[in-house]
Amino acid sequence: MKALPGSKNFPAGDGLACKRPCLVVITGPTGVGKTNLAISLAEEFQGEIISADSMQVYRYLDIGTAKPSTEEQFRIPHHIIDVVDPDKEFNAAMFVELANEAINFLQERQKSVFVVGGTGLYINALLGGLLDAPGADGLLRERYRKEVLIYGKDYLYGRLKEMDPESAGVIHPNDLVRTIRALEVMEHTGKSITKIQGEHGFKNRPYDYIKIGLSMDRGVLYEKINKRVDRMIDDGLVDEGERLLEMGYDESSLPMQAMTYRNVISYIKGDQSSEDMIRLIKRETRHYARRQLTWFRRDPDIKWFAPEDENMISRAVNSRVLVYS
RNA sequence: GGGUCGGUAGCUCAGUCGGUAGAGCACGGGACUGAAAAUCCCGGUGUCGACAGUUCGAUUCUGUCCUGACCCA
Helix, strand or coil, rough: CCCCCCCCCCCCCCCCCCCCCCCEEECCCCCCHHHHHHHHHHHCEEEEEECCCCCCEECCCCCCCCCCCHHHHHHCECCCCCEECCCCCCCCHHHHHHHHHHHHHHHCCCCHHHHHHHCCCHHHHHCCCCCCCCCCHHHHHHHHHHHHHCCHHHHHHHHHHHHCCHHHHCCCCCCHHHHHHHHHHHHHHCCHHHHHHHHCCCCCCCCCCEEECCCCCCHHHHHHHHHHHHHHHHHHHHHHHHHHHHHCCCCCCHHHHHHHHHHHHHCCCCCCCCCHHHHHHHHHHHHHHCCCCCCCHHCCCCCCCCCCCCCHHHHHHHHHHHHCC
């Protein structure tokens, strides 16, 4: 019988226990092959999968998010997929909450836990905890957005410079999302988000974990991404976009503003040709993969493998577990 | 065989009246703590086909060669 790295009582039978949950994290750029590997490992180690993907949480966004198929989800149960409608709010904090619940659930059933996905922030938030700061304030953000429309983009940044010069020194004047977040935190707590971040630094460590990164030659990865986009089109990506519009999920829903659906909607509305849609989805997905690599590269915890090194990865998962035996 | 027009970034091309070059696309690097497939910052990545000549200096002018397209034989 294989070891259960996520189980409370590993290894089974010898009375030694893993003091804290041990997670197996599998990450890497989009299209590298995380899903296949994770399913195979989950079968080998009798585990289940927690998806760490900020887009697969939305219902009805199936083809464009490369969501695991129903057959794949039948083979291995996936958690935190299809948990909200596309027009509902979702964020890193909600992910952490759901992931903690799922981990508890799996621990109780002696299942190993595979956290699989390419959303680096979600993984960091799960493993390191989020700031002790207030959550998103939709009304306040709306007010800020209106002020930008009236007074121009420099106005809000100017306010930030007055109220929180420390954060203004770190946030670029053009980065509206972070400017608004910093003002929001200041408004609610009177504290500088930059200061809070410095004190925090993702230092909570609720779980032990092994982080496995999948990587491959950049050119090969880009070729895979291009082909996957062609396949999405063949599989009916445009039909999926039309269905979503019929359901009332237009570009005012956040996930519909992400690279894939943004371009599908633009095509359906006649704003761009089919060729441009495909070209842009491919390009933006390649750029996304590059941004992911930038994020993961600086993480010293990640042990990197090629996707086909399944045996080595399997041994790494096992050996990590043996540390606790 | 003769002629015409080309050969400049990964691609398509512009340009330099002689002072080592720039657009689009493609691409590279970075930031990131409650929107993260979001948001934002930085970067031209080059033997200007090769060799010689003229010149203080040649990617630019001249010659020869290589090479591609087309035209005439």
